[in-house]
Amino acid sequence: MTVTVRDLRSDDRADVEGFAHVRHLALPHILWTPDAIVHRLAHTHPDARFRSLVAEEDGEVVGTAQVQLAYDSPEPGQGMLNVYVHPDRTRRGAGDLLVRAAEKHLAEHGATKLFAWVLDEPANRAFAERRGYRASRSAHFLRLDLTGTLPPLQPLPPGVELRSAADFADDPRPLFELDAVTVSDEPSDVEAELTDYETWIEETWKAPLLDRELTTIALVEGRPAAFSLAWTDTATGRYATAMTGTARPHRGRGLAKLAKNASLHRARAAGYTVALTGNDSANEPMLAINKWFGYEICASEVRYVRELA
Numbered sequence: 001m002t003v004t005v006r007d008l009r010s011d012d013r014a015d016v017e018g019f020a021h022v023r024h025l026a027l028p029h030i031l032w033t034p035d036a037i038v039h040r041l042a043h044t045h046p047d048a049r050f051r052s053l054v055a056e057e058d059g060e061v062v063g064t065a066q067v068q069l070a071y072d073s074p075e076p077g078q079g080m081l082n083v084y085v086h087p088d089r090t091r092r093g094a095g096d097l098l099v100r101a102a103e104k105h106l107a108e109h110g111a112t113k114l115f116a117w118v119l120d121e122p123a124n125r126a127f128a129e130r131r132g133y134r135a136s137r138s139a140h141f142l143r144l145d146l147t148g149t150l151p152p153l154q155p156l157p158p159g160v161e162l163r164s165a166a167d168f169a170d171d172p173r174p175l176f177e178l179d180a181v182t183v184s185d186e187p188s189d190v191e192a193e194l195t196d197y198e199t200w201i202e203e204t205w206k207a208p209l210l211d212r213e214l215t216t217i218a219l220v221e222g223r224p225a226a227f228s229l230a231w232t233d234t235a236t237g238r239y240a241t242a243m244t245g246t247a248r249p250h251r252g253r254g255l256a257k258l259a260k261n262a263s264l265h266r267a268r269a270a271g272y273t274v275a276l277t278g279n280d281s282a283n284e285p286m287l288a289i290n291k292w293f294g295y296e297i298c299a300s301e302v303r304y305v306r307e308l309a
Contacts, residue, residue: 003062005097008052010038018061019054026064026084027119029141029276029299031233031240035208040066043202047071049109053101055085055094062086063094067102069109070190078190079111090123099131103308112308115189120300133304136189137280140287142295144275146239146268151261151293160255162262165215165229175217176200178224182245187280189303207231214239214270216263218246218255226255228263232272239264239272244286257289264293 009015016034023032037052044050048068055063063085070078081102085095106114118128120138129135156162168175180194194200204210209231218226226246232239241263246256264275277295279286 003055003057003093003097005053005055005063005094005101008037008041008054008064010041010052015054015061019052019064022061022064022086023084025087029143029278031209031231031236031238031276033209033233033235039206039208040203043206044068045071045196045199045203049105051102051105053098055098057089057092057094062089062092063098065098065102067105069106069111070115070192072192072194072196073190074193075191077110077112079106079109079114080190081106081114081116083116095127096131107308114306114308116304116306117301118304120302125302125304128304131306133306136303136305137187137282138300138302139278139280140297141299141301142277142279142290143298144264144277144290144293144295146264146273146275148294150264150268153261153265154254154258156258157253159221160225160258161219162259163217163219165210165212165217168217169212172201172205173197174224175227176205178217178227178247179204179229179243179245181247182227183243185248186243186245187283189305209233209240209242211239214263214267216259216266218259220250220255225250226259228256228260230263230267232267237271237273239267239275241275241277244277244289257292260289261293 008019016037020032020034041052048071050068053065054061065083067081083098118124176197183192183194211230211232214230216228217224229243231242244256244260
């Protein structure tokens with residue numbers, strides 16, 4: 001059978017569901033829903049030159065790629081491509097065709113350094129290395145059974161209160177400002193700067209996966225100081241922590257742990273049975289916090305880098 005690569009048809013529900021299905025099979029540690037995939041394609045900043053690609057064989061979606069420039073990085077010329085193929089359709093050319101199309105698109109828009117996450121498995125790593133990519137940092141996927149025991153809720157220190165993102169529906173700017181000051185400290189090969197409030201509203205605040213009721217913010221003297229951002233997929237009963245962070249002046253007080261613990265308890269009460277998250281392997285403080293909650297590493301991935309001539 002012949003494998004071909006094309007853009008995802010966002011107005012074709014079956015096409016989007018095929019994309020989500022392949023992603024779920026290849027990478028079950030992240031939430032993939034059709035609505036979230038379409039939203040990202042429609043609302044990512046134009047400067048990212050974002051594309052979602054599919055590899056198709058005999059009318060079936062067998063591979064996927066999401067491709068973009070790191071438009072929000074202070075360093076120009078960086079591109080990102082993440083390619084995942086249906087586990088039962090590997091070694092048939094889909095991955096190679098997707099990588100070629102992604103690299104061509106990024107190079108045409110000025111990328112000179114490419115970054116790709118690759119599952120930490122021999123076949124996946126060999127695939128990247130044959131194409132000139134070299135290994136960089138690593139990260140872990142973690143899973144927590146929410147039907148088990150959670151740490152008890154802790155009393156709040158004086159001057160601290162917990163609120164949900166829903167409480168900021170009329171004015172989410174304080175959450176944007178907190179997200180902006182914490183994301184710059186997140187371990188990564190690609191630095192990011194959140195400076196555009198309207199873009200954040202479209203990409204993050206309005207994202208279909210965002211659960212405003214379960215996203216929890218710790219306020220100190222009335223000002224947001226730490227938060228745990230929650231995504232949920234009601235169809236599968238899964239909850240995911242997309243980001244947890246604390247503003248620098250308030251670190252070392254356990255505020256992020258308080259926020260995340262409250263969110264996990266409310267997620268369990270709402271009927272979610274599985275909690276997912278991910279951490280850079282060098283982020284020892286966050287890995288320690290997640291171990292305290294009972295999370296266990298279920299898979300790992302490696303960031304691969306390629307310099308374009």
